[in-house]
Amino acid sequence: MAEISPIRIGVAGALGRMGRTVAALVRARAGAVLGPLFDRPELAGQALDGAVLVTPDAALAQCDAIIDFSSPEASTHLAEAAAARGGVALVVGSTGFSPAQDAAVAAAARATPIVRAGNFSLGVNLLVGLVRQAAAALNAEDFDIEVFEAHHRRKVDAPSGTALMLAEAAAEGRGLDLARVSERARDGLTGPRTPGAIGFSVMRGGGVIGEHSVVFAAEDEIITLSHSARDRSLFARGALEAALWAAGRGPGLYDMQDVLGFRSDRAHG
Secondary structure: OOOOOOEEEEEEOOOOHHHHHHHHHHHHOOOEEEEEEEOOHHHOOOEEOOEEOEOHHHHHOOOOEEEEOOOHHHHHHHHHHHHHHOOOEEEEOOOOOOHHHHHHHHHHOOOOEEEEOOOOOHHHHHHHHHHHHHHHHOOOOOOEEEEEEEEOOOOOOOOOHHHHHHHHHHHHHOOOOHHHHEEOOOOOOOOOOOOOOEEEEEEEOOOOOEEEEEEEEOOOOEEEEEEEEOOOHHHHHHHHHHHHHHOOOOOEEEOHHHHOOOOOOOOOO
């Protein structure tokens, strides 16, 4: 019986907290071997944890998959480079993409497999499904929807990628376009709440890893679905499973619902 070669996984944004966490988990994971580490191109050659940082192009030439928790700009460039090479799977955990960057990543996924998610936690992805079901079951005329999220003071984008995932799930459950019903900010004399709106409330402070709640509020009852992250390694662990799943897969834009088998019949590309 032929021996199965381990999946060689590179790490983008290797100098960041998530990059270091991902690298440590890959080193300890059976069936995976840690490939090249890289960060900004000008940092190639810098030593890190017994390794030497390489350029993104060098990493692409040596990996079966790359896990990327860097920035929207860096992730977009990496996706385009991976598409030009073809065959290297990407797992993208960056958030805060512009519409143009979203389109560029989607275009790259037509040439290489990309797993992109606002959150790689199993619990959050189960929550997404529950929110979609609840939104479909609870009448919009009776139940208002509000998405609450809290993160550490260093997070630069809002609402979080996870909050947007949850709001998208709620909008899908009601057959709505989130862009048309989203309420992102309230200040001053705002007037009564818009019927059917999906609102966002955001907190930034301290070292909060990630808190998310979706509230369905009626006149006489409130239903709250929530998730609390206690250790950021749970995101890295999910991203690692996504990389093992995506390596060798055909081109397409996937997410954790696909990786976990919750949406196996969806078309991609």
